[in-house]
Amino acid sequence: MTQVVLVTHGEFGDALLRSAEMIIGPQDGVHSVSLLAGESPEGFGAKLDAALQDVGREDTLILIDLFGGTPYNVAARRVREPHIECVTGLNLPMLIETLMSRDGATAADLAEVATQAGKESVRNLGPLLNK
Template identity: 30%
Template sequence: MIGIVVIAHGTLAGGLKSAVSLLAGEPEAFSTVELHPGDAPEEFKARVEDAVQSVDSGDGVLVLVDIFGGTPSNTISQLIARGDSNIQAIAGANLPMVIQATFMREQMPLSDLAGQVMQAGQEALVDIGAILAQAAERDDEEEF
């Protein structure tokens, strides 16, 4: 099973895990790391390394971070740069991405899962107002 780690500023990572647990039950091989003010860089890096190791069963680890270029992203980038090819990381974590990763991780290899997760994240971006306006327009047309 591909392990999942969510790393984010503040309590976002824990919130995403809480939401997945609410929707799908407590996920296996799933860890979070939160960055809080005052966290020492080396201690944070050690927590990230521990989280990755704790979920790695040999099939790889998908790491989702909140924003590219921030400390969570930079920290996992350091692990990848040192040659750990068993890790794939994606920035821009949102709930649809985490749900997709959780449900699909036993059905495909890590590289394919990363692509599916990115697609789910992109498709989740919806302008609700535009959808409502289109629906109202269709309703108006059907009345004639």
Template identity: 30%
Template structure:
């Protein structure tokens, strides 16, 4: 079963997980790692590596911001992997993206989850005046 890992600065990943849990009910296959100020980055990198190793059927990593520490750390771990096909990374995580992806965790391969994340994340940004 493919899994999803949320990575963010501060508690954003946990809060997206918690809010999604309120909307969708209890979810399986979704985990998060927070990055509070002062976190040991070597340990954070090891934690990400461990999550990837535990996700034998594929892992979609959603990070909060391109170029931020969670993204850079996940990218560094990704670059060191022998089997890059089972891991996908999407940055710019938002609630619309997360909820849509969580609906399909465990039912789709990780490459399909990635497509859903990118589409839902983009389509979840709406200018009300343009919409009406």
């Protein structure tokens, strides 16, 4: 099963996973790596490497909070590995759709699922409801 690694400024990755589990139940194979206030890129990189070492050579999708900044800069380099994919803009619908689509999906498949779910989840309700 494709592993999922959440990469965030601060600890909202952990909180987001708990929120997803409120909705779809407990999940295996999800890891969260947080950049703490004052932490160096090297310290963060060491934590990410440890998470990826736990995962080994399994297909892995890294979901990153935002494009740019330390978590992105450190994590995005890993996309050169053939078994690792990365998507930015992590939100709850992206995470839930990703976790529910892991059976038989490669990291590349899941990256497409995550991207589509993330983009489609963003809706401005005023115009949508003809306000």
